């Protein structure tokens with residue numbers, strides 16, 4: 143439907159048509175980044191799930207390839223579900239994925255490339271002995287899915303985890319294997335958290351406590367912490383926690399039991415789910431993919447003929463300054479799409495003002511901005527009473543406080559009848575210190591009414607003498623925002639009807655009652671990525 147075509151994005155990964163969900167088996171092989179994804183070849187809603195496949199040399203420009211795996215065996219007849227890749231030391235590629243069997247039992251299966259000399263890895267073979275794992279005793283047939291990338295133990299075995307639940311406790315089962323065909327279930331679980339429900343798409347990986355490089359999945363020892371991530375089926379968000387891996391016992395312990403998996407911090411406070419990381423040996427970094435679904439109606443998805451995007455892949459590192467959160471940042475390759483830029487320095491934002499940032503069309507842009515709040519106003523609030531605040535219960539960017547909201551209005555039209563504010567809000571916290579929140583308000587993002595309009599956001603750590611900073615990638619129907627270098631992230635899908643193409647603008651605003659804010663903003667127009675269909679006659683991309 144061409145009427146809805148402005149919602150398609152220009153530099154985010156999406157298939158030409160139909161439904162997509164989780165990222166699967168990302169890997170780097172013989173010069174190519176491979177990306178697989180949950181895909182419905184028959185429509186724009188979830189169902190008939192198979193594995194889509196695409197390759198890229200830079201994580202930005204993509205060539206679609208034929209489906210990697212279809213639902214053609216009894217053990218995946220009801221769907222070729224999510225899974226992960228492991229690259230063995232001799233460069234062999236092993237893929238583990240969940241099959242929903244002809245009886246809808248969740249089992250784990252093994253697959254591998256038919257021709258390892260093909261850098262595009264077009265053809266995949268399923269192991270004749272599949273399934274390699276069935277639900278163990280005590281685990282429900284429908285609660286056993288999404289095997290991780292394997293890592294090595296000091297005994298030389300490969301170890302994976304698989305997500306599950308027992309009653310309402312989300313858990314990760316641990317298996318050791320030598321050949322990926324037969325497995326040993328370890329006693330207990332790697333980790334579990336009561337009340338969190340089914341853990342989907344679990345992830346487990348090391349992060350460096352000293353450097354800014356990423357670590358391959360098997361790295362362990364001094365200077366390493368481990369991250370556990372689970373996608374909570376019950377509330378559809380990706381939660382992570384940082385902790386210590388006890389290799390000998392196959393256990394992991396969170397640094398802080400109050401920010402444990404599923405009850406603490408998230409990768410993203412907007413729409414971002416079923417994410418998966420992989421180690422990129424080309425650039426020595428860990429890269430995170432996340433599925434960004436729709437906030438419009440299923441009917442609208444069917445009309446437009448497609449649903450979902452993938453977020454721009456993000457590098458993930460431990461935040462050495464706080465030690466208690468990760469930093470996520472769009473991969474540097476996205477900067478190759480930057481075209482002309484404009485800079486606006488020391489823009490004075492008085493309380494209660496909106497200032498147009500004149501970059502012309504603002505529908506496909508990369509924004510970097512800094513905000514400095516007037517010191518006197520900060521001091522006054524520090525002496526005032528404690529105020530309760532949360533982004534989602536605050537009434538959005540229209541509500542005024544002494545020190546917020548201030549930030550940017552993305553995808554706005556000239557009359558501001560549509561706008562997506564991305565902003566900071568500073569309040570006095572219950573501990574007596576100032577506390578900064580980072581939010582995105584969709585209440586006025588579209589005049590259409592078949593769209594979910596929420597307010598997203600959370601606390602963002604701000605250290606002494608740090609300015610507030612934000613990076614925003616805007617691409618037609620997606621706004622991806624990263625605060626304080628990626629400490630807190632918010633991905634939004636928005637559906638403007640007026641603020642589209644040449645009519646889309648960006649503004650800076652300050653709706654605080656007390657604080658003056660000085661802002662510096664740099665904006666690049668962004669080129670479109672080439673995301674090309676596959677032509678069998680032209681195998682060479």
Ligand code: DQQ
Pocket residue numbers: 163164180191223224240287288342343373416
């Ligand atoms: N999506 C897959 C499952 C996974 C869920 C099915 C998470 O393997 O648990 O499409 O979105």
